Amino acid sequence: MMRPALTTALRAATRPSFAARVSPTLIRFAHDHAQESFEQFSARYVSFFQNAEDLFEVQRGLNNCFAHDLVPSPEVIEAAVKAARRVNDYSTAVRIFEGIKEKVEKKSQYQDYLLELKGLREELGIVLKEELYPETA
Amino acid sequence: MQAAFRLARHSASLRASTSIRCLATTANPAHVASAPATSASSSTAKPSIIPLSNVEAQWEKMSTEEKATVYEQLEEAMKKDWKLLSIDEKKAAYYVAFGPHGPRAPVSKPGDNFKVFAGTLALMGVAGILFYAIRLASPPPPRTINKEWEEAANQRALEQKMNPITGIASEGYSGKGFVTHK
Numbered sequence: 001m002m003r004p005a006l007t008t009a010l011r012a013a014t015r016p017s018f019a020a021r022v023s024p025t026l027i028r029f030a031h032d033h034a035q036e037s038f039e040q041f042s043a044r045y046v047s048f049f050q051n052a053e054d055l056f057e058v059q060r061g062l063n064n065c066f067a068h069d070l071v072p073s074p075e076v077i078e079a080a081v082k083a084a085r086r087v088n089d090y091s092t093a094v095r096i097f098e099g100i101k102e103k104v105e106k107k108s109q110y111q112d113y114l115l116e117l118k119g120l121r122e123e124l125g126i127v128l129k130e131e132l133y134p135e136t137a
Numbered sequence: 138m139q140a141a142f143r144l145a146r147h148s149a150s151l152r153a154s155t156s157i158r159c160l161a162t163t164a165n166p167a168h169v170a171s172a173p174a175t176s177a178s179s180s181t182a183k184p185s186i187i188p189l190s191n192v193e194a195q196w197e198k199m200s201t202e203e204k205a206t207v208y209e210q211l212e213e214a215m216k217k218d219w220k221l222l223s224i225d226e227k228k229a230a231y232y233v234a235f236g237p238h239g240p241r242a243p244v245s246k247p248g249d250n251f252k253v254f255a256g257t258l259a260l261m262g263v264a265g266i267l268f269y270a271i272r273l274a275s276p277p278p279p280r281t282i283n284k285e286w287e288e289a290a291n292q293r294a295l296e297q298k299m300n301p302i303t304g305i306a307s308e309g310y311s312g313k314g315f316v317t318h319k
Contacts, residue, residue: 088215088216090215090219090231091230091233091235093219094227094235095235098235125219125221126219127227132228132231
């Protein structure tokens with residue numbers, strides 16, 4: 001009568017503490033990566049373009065910045081255009097606006113970007129690609 | 138790959154006075170500018186000022202030295218206030234850097250779609266003609282392929298009690314037997 005109960009208790013005691021051993025492997029460390037918010041992304045690229053020193057650096061930054069599933073914020077665009085001015089490359093400045101046109105979802109959003117950055121364009125004398133090469137067809 | 142480009146640029150910059158670090162993917166004429174360094178060392182005759190007014194039309198025909206000259210001119214021009222640039226200079230700067238030439242040349246010319254469409258139609262026509270020509274030249278179908286023959290075959294199958302469990306001679310059979318014609 002007593003014996004089976006005793007063996008069960010002993011077995012339970014000798015069994016390794018299951019929960020303590022297994023639980024660490026169940027935590028997914030991959031989920032611990034912090035998600036970069038849009039504001040952080042913008043801040044990162046604004047500082048990148050402010051510190052970019054040559055054309056290679058600017059174009060590399062643009063490639064990376066436009067490779068995400070988002071349209072860079074106007075602050076980033078402004079910093080990028082100013083970086084293009086700093087490295088004296090007009091074509092890259094025009095190309096940035098062409099890039100926005102490619103990235104936005106609707107034409108009205110592109111118009112919003114143009115309106116937002118109108119001051120900057122007039123200040124630097126940037127002509128858009130569609131103004132340089134109007135569609136003939 | 139990137140390292141190879143950098144190495145190439147580095148060695149070129151030793152020879153050419155103008156060296157710009159830029160992405161190889163943008164086909165920036167910095168590569169063009171440094172490319173002719175091997176021949177430029179032998180021939181010192183450099184093309185003088187090239188008008189930037191119609192670079193788009195001339196670009197394909199220009200020699201490498203001329204392209205380098207245009208690029209250097211543009212480089213100088215772009216250092217000024219951009220508001221002072223003429224529209225021709227702006228267009229030339231954009232065209233040289235990102236215009237449809239070299240790796241950015243359009244894959245198909247206008248009118249190519251029509252050629253593909255017409256070619257496909259022509260091939261389909263040839264196939265149709267071939268089909269009917271073969272049908273004309275071939276003998277008529279065998280005498281067993283007609284409704285009468287197939288019904289006769291059904292009768293014969295029933296006489297012989299062919300396939301009595303699941304087939305034509307079985308109880309309550311509702312299939313068509315050997316008849317394949319409507």
